[in-house]
Amino acid sequence: MNVEIISIGDELLYGKTINTNAAWIGEQLSMIGFEIEKVSTISDKKDAIEQTVTAAMQSHTVVLITGGLGPTNDDITKHVLCAMFNTQLEFYEPAYVTIQEFLRARNGEMNENNRSQAMLPKDAYLVRNDCGTAWGMWFTTDSSIVISMPGVPFEMKQMMSTYIIPKLRETFVLPAIVHRHILCTGIAEAKLAHVIAHWEAQLPNFIHLAYLPSPGVVKLRMTSIGVEVEQAKQLIAQHEAALLPLISEFVYGYDEQTLEEIIGELLLSKQATVSTAESCTGGTIAKTIVQVPGSSKYYTGSIIAYSNDIKIKQLQISPELLQTHGAVSKQVVEAMAVNCKKICNTNYAIATSGIAGPTGGTTEKPVGTVWIAIACPSKIISQHFLFGEHRERTILRTTIAALNMLQKNIE
């Protein structure tokens, strides 16, 4: 079943916004067996929308549109689609009610612009927006389906996941497809490829292997298309069993799990708690742990000790230790972890100290130097890293490495 994605918005063409929506939609739909053939990004102009949607319908069964559904004058997608599909806008009470509720929950008031959001095409299946005021529209013609969604990523994602994908699955008979993700950290893509080269060479043709790298993480994805689901799962499991011994030290999880969720589950199951003492990561580890709903059950809080002053006062690091070894040292980061664990009264504590850059590096400790320590109930472990010169990337990679160290050492 072939698909074209159409992203509408001047901001995408002029590079003010990167088109992450198309990538996300492409990933979701390809995972369930759709074939994404084209992504077209166009401006908010009537002619462009008309021409692109018309051309897309000629060669694609499913056309997914994002953007141009806002309440302001520059958003015209709804009007153009109504004209194309010979229908009119009419007031739709259920949408009006949800918009009203949405605004009320945010202390907002209904104005004319919001009210216009409840004007929706008469001859379309209308798709609820649980996170915003722009409803989606699903038009069906003899040869294709055209779906229009809001461009705000989290509204679009929620709408796709909850309503559009289930309805697409109902509408089409899709080829059997099985994915298995093996999540690795602590190894670069090229090195990983080298380590598993022999295993990869022996994969059967119907199992496709993809390397999906992101900073600090490489996901391996095995995909089978067209093989009956139970059989495909068995075959993939066999090949996975042969793979794991080669890379066991790098694997932290499977499929959709995140490192912070895995840690959360582990801590909950052990009724254990964690705190963080962050210097160079400046709160990013805490922020990542807190992203998980319910994290307050195992996460108590943190001390972000960016300055030496706070390290001394709040984390009770001795000025002599800082003087002798420097803030970015095994000794200081271990003391930070141990003291944090005690001060916050937790079972585990993570501590980081490093030089994120761009300044502050020396010959001995260049920008990118990071020390991470984990204080556990019965031991302290620490490790030295060199993450390179890119500030944001160093902070991110330190966060992933620290969470990974914790995960491997929960007792």
Next chain:
Amino acid sequence: MNVEIISIGDELLYGKTINTNAAWIGEQLSMIGFEIEKVSTISDKKDAIEQTVTAAMQSHTVVLITGGLGPTNDDITKHVLCAMFNTQLEFYEPAYVTIQEFLRARNGEMNENNRSQAMLPKDAYLVRNDCGTAWGMWFTTDSSIVISMPGVPFEMKQMMSTYIIPKLRETFVLPAIVHRHILCTGIAEAKLAHVIAHWEAQLPNFIHLAYLPSPGVVKLRMTSIGVEVEQAKQLIAQHEAALLPLISEFVYGYDEQTLEEIIGELLLSKQATVSTAESCTGGTIAKTIVQVPGSSKYYTGSIIAYSNDIKIKQLQISPELLQTHGAVSKQVVEAMAVNCKKICNTNYAIATSGIAGPTGGTTEKPVGTVWIAIACPSKIISQHFLFGEHRERTILRTTIAALNMLQKNIE
């Protein structure tokens, strides 16, 4: 001068790679007066490339292609373009020499795959690649220019900046273009549109207004095309002067500034410091402040008081205050800010306390309820918010609101 960008690569369609190249090219070219009308992302298939390039040439003066120039068998762009433009590949000595040099500098050896990179079209202007082995190609026809570049972002960017953009500037007489961004927070897009409706209606035709919303922020962009630069700047400034009184309380900056950078500059200029006491944001405010290089000059650290225990022990909040008013209250969040300022010995302190959800809400304090306080040298301010049910978004909006409150109250 209108442009279509064509991005070639299966990994872009299946969401494995986000198309950042198109955004970057779009930004560079729009800034010098090109009009980006379309971005097409397609697979590495011959038919798709032929059809898309042919269609693009029919309606666009400049067609920029990235991707499919690698040395492996799945990279076919060069062959498809040669066939389309009736030319052949021939060995090009200068390219061979640069490829050899490039590999030598990296201890690599020339193999057959690399050697094939020096086979380039006879009838094209060839564009040097200073960062890799795939040269660019510039084809000129009666009506349009088709430029093919490598897909590796840093090779493409270097080639664009050094060779392609200067040559495009030489080739075309470009219209003057002026953008101005006004950055707003604390107001929803629909409300903002309502507030400035009269002003917007009076904008002249040659100034285009766009609303660019992201969580907690709406950017207003005025663009003039074709009006001489100094005159356009003056006219935009005049309309901006009429706009600002309508929305002054929501404006936090202009053009490329970020809230955290603005705060950093303000604090540096006053030689002031800030600390944070975060509950519901769990480190996100700290993380955002620390993103700015050099933030250690004004940011000392924080206490993330996720649990009441840490609020009591580390932030010295009295158990009675917590008992009487609850953790999510004006009284507690103000005490958190005041104590944090004292404990961290800073001039300012930000405190947050709220119910990010999904659980923990009550009728009186539903999920999304947030209190923010700022302790300043001579006053304490606090504000109540209702950010809705989406955990991640509430954390993000609290962060933006808190930074905005700080920014407005730096004395």
